[in-house]
Amino acid sequence: MKRHTIAVLVNDQPGVLQRVSGLFGRRGFNIESITVGTSEEAGLSRMVIVTTGDDNTLEQVIKQLYKLIDVIKVIDLSANPMVARELALIKVSAEPAARPEIMGVVETFRAAVVDIGTHSLMVQVVGDTEKIDAMVELMKPYGIRELSRTGVTAMTRGNAK
Amino acid sequence: MVAQNATLRSKEEIKEKLRKPEVITGSEILLRSLVLEDVDCVFGYPGGAVLYIYDAMHGFSDFQHLLTRHEQGAIHAADGYARASGKVGVCIATSGPGATNLVTGIATAYMDSVPLVVITGNVATTLIGTDAFQEADITGITMPITKHSYLVRKAADLPRIIHEAFHIANTGRKGPVLIDIPKDVSAELTMFEPVTEVSIRGYNPTVQPNKLQVDKMIKAIQEAERPIVLAGGGVVYSGGHEELHEFIIKSGIPITTTLLGLGAFPSGEDLWLGMPGMHGTYTANTAIQSSDLLINIGARFDDRVTGKLKGFAPHAKIVHIDIDPAEIGKNVPTDIPIVGDVKTVLQIANKDVKYAAKADAWRAQLLASKQEKPYKYTDSEDELKPQWVIEMLYEESKGEAIVTTDVGQHQMWAAQFYKFNKPRSWVTSGGLGTMGFGFPSAIGAQMANPDRLVISINGDGGMQMCAQELAICAINNIPVKVVIINNQVLGMVRQWQELIYDNRYSHIDLSGSPDFVKLADAYGVKGFRASTKEEARAAWTEAMNHPGPAVVEFVVRKHENVYPMVTQGSTIDQMLMGDAE
Numbered sequence: 001m002k003r004h005t006i007a008v009l010v011n012d013q014p015g016v017l018q019r020v021s022g023l024f025g026r027r028g029f030n031i032e033s034i035t036v037g038t039s040e041e042a043g044l045s046r047m048v049i050v051t052t053g054d055d056n057t058l059e060q061v062i063k064q065l066y067k068l069i070d071v072i073k074v075i076d077l078s079a080n081p082m083v084a085r086e087l088a089l090i091k092v093s094a095e096p097a098a099r100p101e102i103m104g105v106v107e108t109f110r111a112a113v114v115d116i117g118t119h120s121l122m123v124q125v126v127g128d129t130e131k132i133d134a135m136v137e138l139m140k141p142y143g144i145r146e147l148s149r150t151g152v153t154a155m156t157r158g159n160a161k
Numbered sequence: 162m163v164a165q166n167a168t169l170r171s172k173e174e175i176k177e178k179l180r181k182p183e184v185i186t187g188s189e190i191l192l193r194s195l196v197l198e199d200v201d202c203v204f205g206y207p208g209g210a211v212l213y214i215y216d217a218m219h220g221f222s223d224f225q226h227l228l229t230r231h232e233q234g235a236i237h238a239a240d241g242y243a244r245a246s247g248k249v250g251v252c253i254a255t256s257g258p259g260a261t262n263l264v265t266g267i268a269t270a271y272m273d274s275v276p277l278v279v280i281t282g283n284v285a286t287t288l289i290g291t292d293a294f295q296e297a298d299i300t301g302i303t304m305p306i307t308k309h310s311y312l313v314r315k316a317a318d319l320p321r322i323i324h325e326a327f328h329i330a331n332t333g334r335k336g337p338v339l340i341d342i343p344k345d346v347s348a349e350l351t352m353f354e355p356v357t358e359v360s361i362r363g364y365n366p367t368v369q370p371n372k373l374q375v376d377k378m379i380k381a382i383q384e385a386e387r388p389i390v391l392a393g394g395g396v397v398y399s400g401g402h403e404e405l406h407e408f409i410i411k412s413g414i415p416i417t418t419t420l421l422g423l424g425a426f427p428s429g430e431d432l433w434l435g436m437p438g439m440h441g442t443y444t445a446n447t448a449i450q451s452s453d454l455l456i457n458i459g460a461r462f463d464d465r466v467t468g469k470l471k472g473f474a475p476h477a478k479i480v481h482i483d484i485d486p487a488e489i490g491k492n493v494p495t496d497i498p499i500v501g502d503v504k505t506v507l508q509i510a511n512k513d514v515k516y517a518a519k520a521d522a523w524r525a526q527l528l529a530s531k532q533e534k535p536y537k538y539t540d541s542e543d544e545l546k547p548q549w550v551i552e553m554l555y556e557e558s559k560g561e562a563i564v565t566t567d568v569g570q571h572q573m574w575a576a577q578f579y580k581f582n583k584p585r586s587w588v589t590s591g592g593l594g595t596m597g598f599g600f601p602s603a604i605g606a607q608m609a610n611p612d613r614l615v616i617s618i619n620g621d622g623g624m625q626m627c628a629q630e631l632a633i634c635a636i637n638n639i640p641v642k643v644v645i646i647n648n649q650v651l652g653m654v655r656q657w658q659e660l661i662y663d664n665r666y667s668h669i670d671l672s673g674s675p676d677f678v679k680l681a682d683a684y685g686v687k688g689f690r691a692s693t694k695e696e697a698r699a700a701w702t703e704a705m706n707h708p709g710p711a712v713v714e715f716v717v718r719k720h721e722n723v724y725p726m727v728t729q730g731s732t733i734d735q736m737l738m739g740d741a742e
Contacts, residue, residue: 011363014312019304026305056490063487069309069329072363 001052003032005084005154008047008065009039009073016070020047023068029053029061033086033151044072048153050129077154084154087124088132089114093143094121105138120145128152175223182354187316187347188217191280194323196223197355200251202242202608203227204235208255209295210282213347227608227637230629232259234601236266236279237627241602243275244588245563246609247400249331253280257295260341261302265595268306270337272592273421274398276330277337278323279307285345286314300341308336316349320356328359333366334485335398366484370501370509377497378456378480379513385454385478387523388414391437391466394421394591395459395483397584401504402426405458408507412514415527417445419460421591424581431528435536438466439727440573443534443736446727448527449474450734456480459503462492463592472732482506536577537724544718545692547571547646551578553694554616554644557701562614563588563606567599567623570652573723575618597626603641604633614642614705621647621674631684634710642704643686645677645714648721656722660737681712692716 010016017036024031032050039046051061062074077084094102099121106113106123109131115122125135129152136147179193191214195203202225207215218226229235232254239250250270254263260281270277284293300310309329311322319342326338382388396405396418402425409416409432417437418425426433435442437449449455455477460466462481467473470492480497481489489498499506538548551574554562560580565588566572572589581587588606590598603617624645634641651669658666681688687707689700697715704711724739 015300015304018301022304060487060491063489067308067334067485067487069361069364 005078011070035151080160091146188213205253210256232262234630237601238605241605245606260299276335310339316351368502388454389452390416393419393460396425399503404507427582428580444530446733468733565603567619571646596623635685687711
């Protein structure tokens with residue numbers, strides 16, 4: 001089982017996310033993460049979907065996506081060198097005594113503290129999925145109160161074909 | 162000719178008039194657009210959310226509207242119309258329950274790639290999402306079973322949407338397209354300007370194949386010793402039956418046609434091996450299993466054809482021609498994929514294809530096998546055998562009828578014992594296996610072909626799922642000849658319970674069925690019943706001589722099974738041969 005990252009350029013129509021995610025569900029394809037936002041062109045949205053499966057499954061995913069009328073283009077990003085990023089906000093329990101230690105981790109990860117509460121800190125971290133996973137692991141001992149991850153967005157590198 | 166020219170002219174005149182831009186309601190836009198799409202017959206059922214549309218239809222005579230007795234009847238009729246004509250079938254239903262009653266029919270058409278435009282009403286845009294009376298999210302419900310769908314937000318979008326819907330439904334891999342029109346949109350006044358161009362970014366079906374791939378197939382044919390063609394519904398849908406015939410005659414490759422491909426190749430010819438799969442012929446199934454080259458033309462390797470996938474065509478190099486790239490490699494790994502329209506691909510292939518000379522021994526072997534092991538059954542003088550009935554229908558109609566079927570044993574016997582020589586003469590629910598489909602689809606087929614004999618073959622089970630549409634036949638004098646093969650049980654279920662569930666017959670007894678002759682009579686349709694061969698021929702002759710619709714009930718042997726049969730989990734050469742054994 002390989003992890004694949006694909007970008008799907010779609011018409012910015014009501015229900016298009018439902019069409020795409022529904023297709024994954026009913027065809028038995030896995031979605032690890034899905035992100036949607038505007039693209040470089042007005043009227044089109046870009047979805048980035050992380051899925052797992054063998055190469056045949058990926059081929060079917062791409063072909064089935066192309067059958068949707070609102071799908072303009074499907075790109076297998078992970079076939080080439082790419083940049084993939086995810087953002088997470090982690091609200092971690094932080095009594096004043098524990099804060100310097102947490103700040104140390106935050107600095108090492110080049111993350112940022114974006115909010116300070118009486119008993120907590122909110123940490124923002126950006127990076128690839130592994131980096132976020134590592135950050136979450138390191139925050140666990142302090143007590144994670146809330147965690148919100150965006151899912152992966154990605155692009156192929158400028159010099160990749 | 163004079164009359165025909167007059168009709169043509171008047172049709173063009175009507176269209177010319179309708180093309181004139183003017184301010185009209187969404188409902189009128191819909192009706193005009195349908196006429197401009199060459200729609201001549203619509204099947205539907207009114208209700209609250211489509212009242213404006215039906216109001217606009219009052220006195221409207223530029224196409225015919227048939228009021229069915231159930232929305233399911235309407236959509237199966239539209240489906241039968243589309244399959245028998247090649248045109249887009251159209252049906253209209255109201256919102257909520259009206260729309261959800263279409264779901265089975267939409268799924269049926271989707272599975273068999275039938276072009277439909279399905280128009281549903283919806284509650285007003287201001288009420289959408291409020292759980293309003295008769296509201297259902299029909300675009301959401303049908304998303305997995307439509308090729309595409311639209312929820313119309315303003316009347317001004319209607320001309321474009323309707324034109325796109327017809328284009329999408331009847332190009333590429335065909336399929337149903339749903340247009341959901343909220344009530345206020347159907348009432349909204351706007352300037353109507355007909356749309357004649359279509360430009361949908363991201364929708365561009367590949368019609369022309371890659372020539373290099375076609376060349377690879379041509380080369381593979383020359384090298385093959387045991388080639389076989391597996392042709393499916395795609396041949397019929399692309400209109401490529403003549404090209405297929407030329408391809409087979411030129412190459413001399415034996416051919417098997419799937420359930421939906423019946424009629425794509427003349428069944429009387431030597432190279433035709435019959436149908437493959439679960440109830441296919443011995444020869445077709447064994448030929449597939451020992452072939453060294455399998456050329457799939459417009460079929461999708463359905464599990465009813467392949468049996469156990471792992472052991473399917475184990476020695477064969479696979480060529481797959483399909484307009485839908487997603488079908489290629491979906492079930493069976495493909496060696497030579499050819500994406501394109503079947504007719505176009507075959508036209509290109511026919512320029513270069515040569516006789517497969519290495520396959521002479523193979524052809525002779527299959528021809529012998531075909532003569533040795535045809536479909537068989539043991540006839541009886543005491544009881545009417547369903548297979549005999551089908552053979553009789555074939556003889557009496559000289560194979561010229563359009564046959565629609567329901568789903569079950571009678572469907573398989575019809576596929577086995579009625580021989581098809583022309584495309585679009587066989588209308589059956591293959592992919593979804595929809596009971597209730599047979600009879601209403603015949604109404605559509607007859608509407609599309611007023612001058613042809615349409616025989617609708619049903620079981621006693623399926624007939625009771627849409628029998629109410631007898632009213633439509635009676636009122637409109639639609640002369641469908643309805644056959645009921647009555648064995649008083651759910652026959653195919655009984656067969657499985659006998660063979661696989663150790664004779665434990667669970668809830669299959671239909672002995673409480675109505676008197677079908679009286680039922681027909683109650684609707685004003687002529688009814689006949691037959692229990693012997695003599696009665697059967699006499700009843701059929703009378704039914705045929707009757708100018709209008711007729712129901713003929715054949716009371717047949719209860720414990721008759723469909724053979725050969727490949728049970729699930731077996732490869733297709735592992736057949737139970739039954740009577741033929």
